[in-house]
Amino acid sequence: MTDPQLQHYSDAELETLLAEWLPHQRWFAAKGRTVAAVRIMLREHLTDTPAFGADHLLVTVEFESGDEQLYQVPLGYRTHLPDELAHWALPRPDGSGDDRTHAYDGLRDQEIIDLYAHSIATGQVYGPVELHTVPGTVIEEGLRGRALSAEQSNTSVVLGEQLLLKLFRRITPGVNPDVELHLALGEAGCRSVAPVRAWIDAEIGGVRTTLAMVQDFAANSADGWSMALGSVRDLLLEADLRADEVGTDFAGESQRMGAAVAEVHALLAQSLGTSQRDVGDIVDGMLRRLEAAGAVVPELAEVAPAVRARFAEAAATGTTTVQRVHGDLHLGQVLRTPEHWLLIDFEGEPAKSLDERREPDSALRDVAGMLRSFDYAAHHSLHDAASEAAAAQREFRAQEWAQRNSAAFCDGYASESGVDPREFAALLRAYELDKAVYEVVYEARHRPQWIRLPLNAIRRMTQAD
Numbered sequence: 436m437t438d439p440q441l442q443h444y445s446d447a448e449l450e451t452l453l454a455e456w457l458p459h460q461r462w463f464a465a466k467g468r469t470v471a472a473v474r475i476m477l478r479e480h481l482t483d484t485p486a487f488g489a490d491h492l493l494v495t496v497e498f499e500s501g502d503e504q505l506y507q508v509p510l511g512y513r514t515h516l517p518d519e520l521a522h523w524a525l526p527r528p529d530g531s532g533d534d535r536t537h538a539y540d541g542l543r544d545q546e547i548i549d550l551y552a553h554s555i556a557t558g559q560v561y562g563p564v565e566l567h568t569v570p571g572t573v574i575e576e577g578l579r580g581r582a583l584s585a586e587q588s589n590t591s592v593v594l595g596e597q598l599l600l601k602l603f604r605r606i607t608p609g610v611n612p613d614v615e616l617h618l619a620l621g622e623a624g625c626r627s628v629a630p631v632r633a634w635i636d637a638e639i640g641g642v643r644t645t646l647a648m649v650q651d652f653a654a655n656s657a658d659g660w661s662m663a664l665g666s667v668r669d670l671l672l673e674a675d676l677r678a679d680e681v682g683t684d685f686a687g688e689s690q691r692m693g694a695a696v697a698e699v700h701a702l703l704a705q706s707l708g709t710s711q712r713d714v715g716d717i718v719d720g721m722l723r724r725l726e727a728a729g730a731v732v733p734e735l736a737e738v739a740p741a742v743r744a745r746f747a748e749a750a751a752t753g754t755t756t757v758q759r760v761h762g763d764l765h766l767g768q769v770l771r772t773p774e775h776w777l778l779i780d781f782e783g784e785p786a787k788s789l790d791e792r793r794e795p796d797s798a799l800r801d802v803a804g805m806l807r808s809f810d811y812a813a814h815h816s817l818h819d820a821a822s823e824a825a826a827a828q829r830e831f832r833a834q835e836w837a838q839r840n841s842a843a844f845c846d847g848y849a850s851e852s853g854v855d856p857r858e859f860a861a862l863l864r865a866y867e868l869d870k871a872v873y874e875v876v877y878e879a880r881h882r883p884q885w886i887r888l889p890l891n892a893i894r895r896m897t898q899a900d
């Protein structure tokens with residue numbers, strides 16, 4: 436029996452199917468919004484073999500509200516869909532028969548990944564796309580690829596356990612800060628990032644726009660979030676021990692992490708400069724975000740006056756030094772290699788515009804991001820305890836873990852930079868609250884069952900002296 440032929444999908448057919456499929460993808464940034472239509476902006480045909488086909492798409496998503504977002508979507512086509520690809524398939528057109536070719540996320544297909552790896556190694560890219568390689572870089576041919584887990588804002592593929600190809604999903608015209616800052620830090624000889632070796636861009640609407648980047652893959656690394664959760668879990672299991680007596684005490688790691696963040700900040704300041712900014716201006720942005728968040732999550736109304744009071748304390752502190760920063764630092768953005776800590780993902784908060792993400796900010800934003808993350812890790816593992824007394828005890832111990840690691844992180848930061856973030860308590864607290872407000876909206880949209888973590892933290896922070 437011969438296999439059925441691959442059937443072509445028209446642009447119009449794909450647009451209809453993508454409008455249904457895109458909102459369910461983890462990397463779709465507009466969760467909760469109604470898609471009015473999808474338009475294909477670019478469709479580059481990559482291959483047609485008897486077994487499979489592939490296209491590379493850039494699509495514009497139009498929302499009911501009238502605005503648009505641009506997404507990058509590699510698609511594969513097969514007549515028979517292997518079980519492991521079923522999860523990544525687009526719906527099939529209404530009324531299509533059993534032999535209708537399947538369309539699916541191309542980056543989940545080994546053979547299509549190989550095609551991209553070959554293209555990067557040989558420099559043979561498609562259509563208007565350009566590949567730029569950092570001088571001295573040689574990307575081997577024939578590196579086998581595997582896509583990383585699905586829970587990401589973008590899609591990353593490990594090539595030969597040596598390199599990581601990160602394909603940006605939501606595309607914003609301009610240079611992606613992930614490439615921009617990684618390149619600057621690489622040139623400055625920073626030890627605490629994985630160097631970028633190449634990037635891919637194209638001119639979109641007259642603007643050179645980043646589509647993907649290739650950086651060193653840190654094999655055998657563990658992410659800070661998993662390590663921190665392990666430490667908290669062990670502490671909560673050992674009811675009679677203090678945090679510093681438990682084998683997986685994390686404070687030494689937090690201290691080294693603080694030093695790594697300080698190194699990155701110093702090199703970003705050195706390479707890309709610093710300036711002075713009125714804290715009042717920074718706080719105006721925080722107030723605007725608080726108001727916008729209140730429209731999404733009504734529970735914020737109850738804590739908003741106390742948050743505003745904290746913001747006002749920060750605004751009264753005058754001016755502060757600003758520089759390029761990471762912008763969305765948390766425990767999931769640091770990797771512990773066998774040697775040291777690496778910071779990854781310099782894209783900034785996905786919900787902000789590119790201009791906002793590239794705006795110089797206080798280094799305290801990143802410090803606050805990490806302090807929030809210690810609080811998340813500490814409280815994430817608290818389940819309903821058998822009695823109120825037991826719950827209070829577990830809460831107390833979780834809180835102690837967060838404080839111990841926050842202090843160690845600040846100690847490490849201060850030892851590397853000579854500046855202790857805790858000296859700027861009012862501004863640091865304002866950044867922590869701003870981040871927690873962002874998190875409330877993030878959780879409402881992505882993980883509603885987690886929303887109590889940032890909401891409770893805001894209550895604690897606004898009640899504390």
Ligand SMILES: Nc1ncnc2c1ncn2[C@@H]1O[C@H](COP(=O)(O)OP(=O)(O)O)[C@@H](O)[C@H]1O
Pocket residue numbers: 583587588589590591599601629650651652653654656658767768770779780782
């Ligand atoms: N250089 C690297 N080496 C090893 N693993 C990495 C590297 N960069 C990222 N990762 C892994 O990929 C995951 C997603 O990376 P990230 O840059 O945060 O992507 P996203 O923007 O999609 O969230 C990280 O949680 C980490 O596990």
Ligand SMILES: O=P(O)(O)O[C@H]1O[C@H](CO)[C@@H](O[C@H]2O[C@H](CO)[C@@H](O)[C@H](O)[C@H]2O)[C@H](O)[C@H]1O
Pocket residue numbers: 587588660763765766767780783784785804807808809811812874877
């Ligand atoms: O890693 P991303 O750039 O996609 O960042 C977004 O998702 C994060 C969650 O994956 C989110 O981080 C929040 O949850 C973390 C635990 O999962 C916690 O460690 C962070 O402190 C907390 O902010 C991040 O805010 C969001 O931008």
